Amino acid sequence: MSTQIPGNGPRSWLGATALALILCGTSAFAEDVTLNFMGPEAPAAMEKVIAAFEAENPGIKVNYENVPFNDLNSIIQTRVGAGDPDPDVYTADQPRIASLVKKGQLLDLSPWVTEIDGVIQSSIDASTVDGKLYALPISTSSQITYYNKDLLDAAGIAHPSIDPSARMTWEEMRANGKEAMAAGSEFGFMWDQINRYYQLQPLAESAGGGSGVSADGTAVDVTNDGWVKAMTFYASAFEDGLAPRGVQPGQTKDVFANGQIAYFVGGPWWLPLFSRTEGLNFGIAPHPYFEGGEMATPTGAWSWGVNPNSDHVEEAVKFIMYAALHPVGALETAKGFGLPPANTTTFDVYYTENIKIDGVADLIKSELANTSRIRPRTTGYVEFETFMGKAFEDIRNGADPADALSTAEKAIERAWSRN
Amino acid sequence: MSADSSINLTRGGALLSPGSVEDKKGRHQATLSAILFLSPAFVLLILFRLAPVIQVFFDSFLNSSSEWVGLENYRFLLESDSFLNSIRVTLLFNVLINPIQIVMALGMALLIVDGAKKPGMWQTLNLLPVVVPLAISSLIWGVAFRPDDGIINAILIAVGLPEQRWLTSADQAMMSIIILASWVGVGYWSLFLVAGLHQVPKDVMEAATLDGARYWRTLWYVRLPLMRRPLAFVLVADTAVNLLLFAPVQILTRGGPVDSTNLVMFDIYRNAFVFADLPLAAAETVLLLIVVMAIVGLQFFMLNQRRSGS
Numbered sequence: 001m002s003t004q005i006p007g008n009g010p011r012s013w014l015g016a017t018a019l020a021l022i023l024c025g026t027s028a029f030a031e032d033v034t035l036n037f038m039g040p041e042a043p044a045a046m047e048k049v050i051a052a053f054e055a056e057n058p059g060i061k062v063n064y065e066n067v068p069f070n071d072l073n074s075i076i077q078t079r080v081g082a083g084d085p086d087p088d089v090y091t092a093d094q095p096r097i098a099s100l101v102k103k104g105q106l107l108d109l110s111p112w113v114t115e116i117d118g119v120i121q122s123s124i125d126a127s128t129v130d131g132k133l134y135a136l137p138i139s140t141s142s143q144i145t146y147y148n149k150d151l152l153d154a155a156g157i158a159h160p161s162i163d164p165s166a167r168m169t170w171e172e173m174r175a176n177g178k179e180a181m182a183a184g185s186e187f188g189f190m191w192d193q194i195n196r197y198y199q200l201q202p203l204a205e206s207a208g209g210g211s212g213v214s215a216d217g218t219a220v221d222v223t224n225d226g227w228v229k230a231m232t233f234y235a236s237a238f239e240d241g242l243a244p245r246g247v248q249p250g251q252t253k254d255v256f257a258n259g260q261i262a263y264f265v266g267g268p269w270w271l272p273l274f275s276r277t278e279g280l281n282f283g284i285a286p287h288p289y290f291e292g293g294e295m296a297t298p299t300g301a302w303s304w305g306v307n308p309n310s311d312h313v314e315e316a317v318k319f320i321m322y323a324a325l326h327p328v329g330a331l332e333t334a335k336g337f338g339l340p341p342a343n344t345t346t347f348d349v350y351y352t353e354n355i356k357i358d359g360v361a362d363l364i365k366s367e368l369a370n371t372s373r374i375r376p377r378t379t380g381y382v383e384f385e386t387f388m389g390k391a392f393e394d395i396r397n398g399a400d401p402a403d404a405l406s407t408a409e410k411a412i413e414r415a416w417s418r419n
Numbered sequence: 420m421s422a423d424s425s426i427n428l429t430r431g432g433a434l435l436s437p438g439s440v441e442d443k444k445g446r447h448q449a450t451l452s453a454i455l456f457l458s459p460a461f462v463l464l465i466l467f468r469l470a471p472v473i474q475v476f477f478d479s480f481l482n483s484s485s486e487w488v489g490l491e492n493y494r495f496l497l498e499s500d501s502f503l504n505s506i507r508v509t510l511l512f513n514v515l516i517n518p519i520q521i522v523m524a525l526g527m528a529l530l531i532v533d534g535a536k537k538p539g540m541w542q543t544l545n546l547l548p549v550v551v552p553l554a555i556s557s558l559i560w561g562v563a564f565r566p567d568d569g570i571i572n573a574i575l576i577a578v579g580l581p582e583q584r585w586l587t588s589a590d591q592a593m594m595s596i597i598i599l600a601s602w603v604g605v606g607y608w609s610l611f612l613v614a615g616l617h618q619v620p621k622d623v624m625e626a627a628t629l630d631g632a633r634y635w636r637t638l639w640y641v642r643l644p645l646m647r648r649p650l651a652f653v654l655v656a657d658t659a660v661n662l663l664l665f666a667p668v669q670i671l672t673r674g675g676p677v678d679s680t681n682l683v684m685f686d687i688y689r690n691a692f693v694f695a696d697l698p699l700a701a702a703e704t705v706l707l708l709i710v711v712m713a714i715v716g717l718q719f720f721m722l723n724q725r726r727s728g729s
Contacts, residue, residue, distance in 0.1 A: 074693055246566050246569065251562075386694070393675050397675070397676040398588070399676065404677075414499070418696055
């Protein structure tokens with residue numbers, strides 16, 4: 001090469017091209033940004049939106065890291081809390097956003113996101129602290145009742161209506177569950193997230209006990225009559241053998257899928273799984289309420305936020321905006337996620353095109369508009385949820401409901417006194 | 420003891436050039452190379468063991484805004500029923516699990532060394548649970564312990580015994596954790612005891628047999644006393660491990676039911692990584708460290724007592 005006169009002959013042309021290619025290669029390499037993205041969903045759930053985003057934004061790669069739901073918050077705490085730039089983007093459980101913001105673990109998005117149209121207001125509220133947006137709402141949630149048609153038929157119990165105004169009461173569900181067990185069902189009824197606040201808050205709300213936290217988020221009250229009534233009912237489900245003990249959230253859906261239980265109050269995200277389960281003949285109905293009480297359903301889900309220590313803030317914001325607000329991106333997110341999208345346009349498209357079960361979209365929309373109760377917005381939510389979860393598990397295992405609630409209330413107050 | 424080792428050292432140095440100035444030089448060199456060989460381990464020990472302990476000690480006097488609060492975190496802990504309960508639970512857990520594990524590990528080691536036709540195969544089988552990470556064996560046991568549809572209750576029913584509540588009962592949860600921790604622990608600790616049994620000199624055993632001692636007498640008066648070192652190691656290490664046990668509690672019971680399995684290590688984890696209350700967790704760690712050092716110190720003291728007594 002060195003003996004050749006530059007610009008003369010095919011060999012030097014080849015050399016120049018190779019050099020140019022190398023230069024191009026290095027410069028493209030230098031521009032390539034890899035975003036680390038962390039959440040509790042299985043990697044398959046995120047593949048679609050990541051592929052769509054990467055196709056639209058050459059030079060940005062997204063690397064998804066899956067961590068267990070139970071450990072998500074402690075991992076955020078250890079990594080983001082310690083100033084680590086990884087992950088760049090993470091999924092934030094909406095009721096924990098206030099506490100994440102207080103600890104400086106979420107980037108203020110207000111300079112980046114000036115307009116946010118077509119997103120469910122309660123989801124935006126849940127992602128806002130002191131008037132500033134700290135995360136973009138990705139999904140919302142609700143709960144429905146699944147029933148096993150074969151088990152109900154065997155006991156001669158009528159299928160419940162899907163009409164929200166004709167919903168079952170918890171008392172009916174318990175009575176029917178007992179009948180179904182007498183006719184051969186292994187269990188009567190149970191909850192999806194069987195010992196978590198998200199799932200059980202509506203029981204207390206329906207029994208008149210409120211969320212357990214005052215509106216300003218500073219006082220806890222889970223020892224009132226409503227809470228005790230709700231938890232006495234909850235305890236009886238396990239005491240009477242209607243619902244199984246020892247089964248953890250995440251294992252509960254299998255009990256319904258295996259045809260072991262008549263009713264299952266759970267998330268609409270199990271629809272695809274149950275639909276493709278062979279031999280499972282199921283229907284859906286609204287979430288129950290207490291006789292004479294208010295109708296209340298769980299809600300709230302995920303927002304995605306950016307780590308303030310990220311080295312690639314601009315790209316990270318671009319990614320979450322694509323996943324939450326872009327018509328294609330939001331739909332791809334919803335397809336993988338299986339949760340109802342917080343983006344209202346996407347919501348309709350997602351349910352008409354992907355979940356082809358009659359009435360489910362209308363039911364969820366109606367619940368979100370009329371009966372959903374968001375979890376308390378308080379910086380002490382983590383302590384609240386942890387000690388309530390402990391109380392639920394103790395009650396489920398036979399502890400006296402009033403005692404367990406009183407223990408939890410004292411523990412929460414004590415933990416909050418540290419703040 | 421110290422006289423012994425200095426004699427050894429002199430001999431070691433004297434191998435090259437006995438009784439000269441170079442003897443001193445050789446000793447000096449031996450010390451130097453010992454320091455050099457040990458320094459990587461020392462540096463790591465200081466960096467990853469000692470430094471964090473010192474940091475935790477200082478952090479325990481701060482609040483979450485890093486302001487000096489003196490003994491406030493300790494006061495909060497010692498006034499907290501939940502912390503005192505977790506200390507009580509941890510001590511009870513250790514009083515139960517350590518003797519159980521050591522006796523079973525010794526029994527297992529004796530079976531392998533004295534009783535097994537194919538010791539290699541039994542040794543491997545005995546070690547299998549150790550290969551499974553504790554987190555995974557916790558999950559497996561968690562499913563097996565399920566009261567309504569778990570395999571353990573199914574077996575109990577099949578042989579005509581009453582079913583049990585296992586992890587879901589405040590009275591049985593700790594025992595269940597002991598069972599699963601021992602499933603892993605017994606195999607591991609018996610490994611050291613198998614090695615210890617093999618090191619008991621054959622001639623001593625033969626002499627005992629010639630004197631007419633039967634199996635149990637030989638075991639009690641000859642083999643066990645000669646196994647003091649491996650037994651002491653297993654006792655101290657097992658105690659330290661069990662005082663710091665964490666994974667099964669975090670995965671299966673989260674301290675419940677009704678705080679019956681709320682081991683201190685789990686309480687520290689929850690304060691540090693769930694509630695982000697690092698100063699409180701630091702104070703708790705210091706208190707746990709004091710308890711661990713006191714217990715292990717007591718064990719060493721008693722083992723030395725017995726040695727000088729015998």
